Amino acid sequence: MNESVIIAAGGTGGHISPGVALAEILVEKKEHFHVSDVYIHSLLRNQNNPDLQNAPCEVLWHNVPQFRGLSIPIYPILFLIQFIKTILTFRKRKVTAVIGMGGYSSFPAILYAILFRKKLFLCEQNCIPGKITRYFAKYAEKLALSFPIKNSLAVPVETKIIGNPIRKKVVPESLNIRQNENLHDSRKNTVNVLVLGGSQGARQLNNMILKTMENSEISQKFRFRVLTGTSLYDETVKKAKGPAEIISYANDMRPNYEWANLVVARSGAGVIAECLVFGLPMVLIPYPYAADNHQKENAEYVEKEGAAYTIQSTSEDPSPLVKYLLDWKSNPEELKTMGQNSLRLSNVNAAYQTVSYFFSH
Structure with missing residues (x-):
């Protein structure tokens, strides 16, 4: 039947x-x-x-x-x-x-x-x-x-x-998915950071990124593309001082994942799964009010597998993110390893x- x-x-x-x-x-x-x-x-x-x-x-x-x-x-x-x-x-x-x-x-x-x-x-x-x-x-x-x-x-x-x-x-067009050697090449002058707050946007992430960009070392090495969420777009643009690319919403996410070398995001299962198939290392900032605190557990699983770092915080303090980025600036091979671990977890x-x-x- x-x-x-x-x-x-x-x-x-x-x-x-x-x-x-x-x-x-x-x-x-x-x-x-x-x-x-x-x-x-x-x-x-x-x-x-x-x-x-x-x-x-x-x-x-x-x-x-x-x-x-x-x-x-x-x-x-x-x-x-x-x-x-x-x-x-x-x-x-x-x-x-x-x-x-x-x-x-x-x-x-x-x-x-x-x-x-x-x-x-x-x-x-x-x-x-x-x-x-x-x-x-x-x-x-x-x-x-x-x-x-x-x-x-x-x-x-x-x-x-x-x-x-x-x-x-x-889904990536090439089933090789990510040429990690090219994507995370330490000879690249800049690292592309894609910031995703989820379909509703995340004010905490947006503001944390804007403050992170004020660090002169980071602004020289990292480029940011921030998907703010439609409702938070105007206020984020007004606050921005650095050269970030600020977008309200993207219906087609594939070009953004292809552009990125690193993702900063909430830890919803969908975003994580999409980052994994593109072999992207992640900084995950769980939404603390998610049901049963499931985003925290999602993030900790990916972190344990070596594909992400987790920032457990409800504040807009950029210090933890700044530390990770500066560490990667001097040790880009770690990003490459994280990307490979990300790819390993994907399906x-x-x-x-x-x-x-x-x-x-």
């Missing part, structure tokens, strides 16, 4: 991007995986997301409420309305399998799979499993992991560490391997 597959990818870009990557493979390889139809189930507020505007399959929109901020009597009523709509939508499309990418927005699709006994697969992007994974893993046939998880799940479920699925438009074929894990007979 051919499967009609729902990919529940709502919430943030960290859930949407790997979901789109799986959809690309399923659409391209329908016959191989015995799939008839593929749909993405996502929140209505994500309609302007570029990945979903150019999705490889039909996107089914829903508006399930987030529990936070709603009173206990109101939430069940609002949820039930949306869930009934989900049931009708899925039945019309004869859904037989659900892939949950995590986040509260995947709950209606996962609940549908459980109640109507459809196949359920889960993807976990982070080292600390999210609530969706922890609560519903026992109902899943298989669980695909991006990284080793810190604490094993308390329920028996088949798991496999594969890597975070990456969209085709981000450019994670999307295909995840789909194969779920649907190979």
